Amino acid sequence: MVIWLIICNFGKYYSEPMEQSLIIIKPSGVERGLIGPIIGRFQQKGLVIAGLKMMMLNEDLLRQHYAHLVDKPFFASLIKSMTACPVIVMCLRGKDAIAVIRSLVGPTNCRNAAPGTIRGDYGMSSQENIIHASDSPENGIIETNRFFSPEEIFDYIPANISYIYSPDERD
Ligand code: IDP
Ligand code: MG
Numbered sequence: 793m794v795i796w797l798i799i800c801n802f803g804k805y806y807s808e809p810m811e812q813s814l815i816i817i818k819p820s821g822v823e824r825g826l827i828g829p830i831i832g833r834f835q836q837k838g839l840v841i842a843g844l845k846m847m848m849l850n851e852d853l854l855r856q857h858y859a860h861l862v863d864k865p866f867f868a869s870l871i872k873s874m875t876a877c878p879v880i881v882m883c884l885r886g887k888d889a890i891a892v893i894r895s896l897v898g899p900t901n902c903r904n905a906a907p908g909t910i911r912g913d914y915g916m917s918s919q920e921n922i923i924h925a926s927d928s929p930e931n932g933i934i935e936t937n938r939f940f941s942p943e944e945i946f947d948y949i950p951a952n953i954s955y956i957y958s959p960d961e962r963d
Contacts, residue, residue: 811889814935816924817880827880838956843883843945849874883936893925
């Protein structure tokens, strides 16, 4: 009996945990009235919203967030664009959430993004590309911690979870 319980629960302790991603609906998404449609797409997909708020970004925070771009010629323009109005930040969770969300978002330049993706459906620009999404599981955690305090993130299991994942996918 004990051995059977250990075998049955093996997957629970050794399967991959859910990933999380930081999403920013950028000023280009906010000003164009796309907050609702973008949040709706993630909910329809089955991603769990663990945190959500509106905030004004500032240069200090953006220098950390876009540290890989500080030497690019477009960096000053990017800061101006990202601080033009409040943004929506979200923490989304799900199995393989990083890859799933990046495929829903599409590539950086909206003109190269396929129809059906957020950037493909809503944008025409590289800079004004509607949305940010974390690019790795590690960055998903780092970026979420940069934009949210611990009490703003909620660890709950949605009531419809058994219709989103099978039991073995969920653990
Ligand atoms: P990503 O948002 O698709 O992950 P990154 O290379 O991380 O793309 O760049 C961060 C942001 O910097 C982009 O989303 C975009 O707003 C801006 N950006 C990147 N490359 C360019 C460019 O060539 N021209 C103008 N803005 C750019
Ligand atoms: Mg990026």
